[in-house]
Amino acid sequence: MGDRKYFGTDGIRGRANTLPMTAEVALRVGLAAGRLFMSKDDRRHLVVIGKDTRLSGYMIEPALVAGFASVGMDVRTFGPIPTPGVAMMTRSMRADLGVMISASHNDYADNGIKLFGPDGYKLSDETELTIEAMMDQPLDQGLAPSARLGRVKRIDEAPARYIEIAKAAFPKSLSLQGLRIAVDCANGAAYRVAPTTLFELGAEVCAVGVSPNGTNINADCGSTHPHTLAAAVKEYRADIGIALDGDADRLIVCDEKGQIVDGDQIMAMIGLDWARRGRLSGGGVVATVMSNLGLERLLKAEGLTLERTSVGDRYVMERMRGGGFNLGGEQSGHLILHDYATTGDGLMAALQVLAVMVESGRPMSELARQFEPVPQLLKNVRYTAGKPLEAATVQAAIADGEARLNGTGRLLVRPSGTEKLIRVMAEGDDESLVKAVVADVAAAVQAAG
Structure with missing residues (x-):
């Protein structure tokens, strides 16, 4: 696959203001990706850009915008929005490209750039390598004439549109009325959209990790620090706890007793529920080599398969698309529901868990132990x-x-x-x-x- 200079396994990532996460590299990404995704026809081309709450987003975003606009691409910025929201809006707004500025579950000092194609899927390795090669070309190459520069606008309603799409994924016949839900948004991209979605579906919401200040994203909160969620569940006597990471593409759940539920148990819960309803496609679930053997045995007992891939949600997604699967994910809580999203989506996954819980009428502690994990x-x-x-x-x-x-x-x-x-x-x-x-x-x- 060739040596990569900028792109890693999930876009470009690094410590903010040091290579490769500098304003110059972001500018070069805009120049290169903009030129690559502008076809030869005469229409206006569009890129949409979302970000999480990191301080360095204020440096990376303008540099990207300058790169895209200078090759003649129109730009729409969303402000803080979950990664899956950017993927959705790329398709919804018929954009040529989507960009998410985030280092996911890393601490605030890191940042990253993820790119989505017009179909809402992460770019292939080949496309990333093409962009890399173009990034090292002179900065003045391929610039648009003055009259053809891109126009830039902030789109304030993007988070509201994502909320409506998320709510539509929850069964119409059900309601979260009477449920008390603790949600930890990791002081990240979902700090507004997750509590609002749960509230509008009827829940009483107890939110933590919803006061971002640029440097507290993932700081002792979110899916990588689930003890904070467990403490909130106990403090508020919640029926269930939901923790997202900095860009809200992964989910960890906590039952009403404060016990942590990992991605394998969540996949089992959703997978078996969908199989019972005839909604599970592909005859099984896609997970990585790290998923517990207990999950594989449980699915096998139900006549379902567990297809394993290399670690990384992009490999899970590739296998899902290749084999016609609609559920996959990682033990870490990266869950992909292909009926609703083209990438991992913590909030969408949480809504499926809540639907199972509401419909069954059983407490989360009973549902959480779908299988006994193998040591x-x-x-x-x-x-x-x-x-x-x-x-x-x-x-x-x-x-x-x-x-x-x-x-x-x-x-x-x-x-x-x-x-x-x-x-x-x-x-x-x-x-x-x-x-x-x-x-x-x-x-x-x-x-x-």
């Missing part, structure tokens, strides 16, 4: 040089581990995409065996690296 252990082993996975000793240790787990579990050994780390994960019915296998493989990697 799972992940160890990250740092190395300094070389390719430890190619060492004969490591390959022998992996083969031995797989043989010991045969039929009762699985072993997964993979390099990190961003750091010099080897991730060793095993799961199985025998917890002590899982620990022993992980320890042995990790020791072999350590010795080789």
Whole structure:
């Protein structure tokens, strides 16, 4: 796939004001992506831009706008809006391109740029590499004549449109009346839209993480710090807790007792509900290699498959589109409901969980334990040089581990995409065996690296 200079596994991401997350790089993205997505015809071309609540968004957004406008592309900015909202609005407004400025669940000092095509899907690796190649061209290349510069407008109603689309995904026959919901918006992109959506559907809403100041996004709140949500559920005696991350494309749920419910259990709950209604397409669910073996066994018992992909929601989405699946996601709470969205959407997923809860009349604590998770252990082993996975000793240790787990579990050994780390994960019915296998493989990697 060639060496990437700017783009990583999910757009461009890094510490704000240091490469690659500088105003100049953002300007170059606007210039390059603008030129690539402006076809040769004479019509006006449009890009829509959303962002989360990071301080550095005020630096990145104007630089992108300048790049797009200077090649002749019209720009519509939305202000703070969830990532899935940008994907939706790209299609809804017939834009040529959508941009989300966010570093998702990272802390405020980081930022990122995600690009969506006119169909609302994240760009392919090939398209990103084409943009990369164009970004290093001279800054004055392909500029529009003065009379053809792009026009720029702020669209204030974009969040309201997203709220209406989200509400339409909740069954018309149901209401959240009588439910008390704690919601943690991570001081991020959904700080207004999530509480408003839940309130308008009838719930009593107790919101935390809804006071962004530019530097408190994901700070001890949101889906990566679920203890804050658990505390809010107990404090407000809520029936359920919902935590989103900084750009609101992932979801973690908390039951009324303060117990955390991860993405695997949520996928099981929605998947089995949809299967019962004849709504699940593709004959199963798509998840990554990290999803628990317990989920796979539960689905198999119901005659459904679990298709596994590499880690990353873009790979889940690719498999869903290729196999006609409408439900997929990651253990971390990145859930994709293809009937409603072209990317992960925490609020949409939460509404499906709430629909199951309301219809069943059962408390979340009963619904949350769809399957008993198989003991799972992940160890990250740092190395300094070389390719430890190619060492004969490591390959022998992996083969031995797989043989010991045969039929009762699985072993997964993979390099990190961003750091010099080897991730060793095993799961199985025998917890002590899982620990022993992980320890042995990790020791072999350590010795080789």
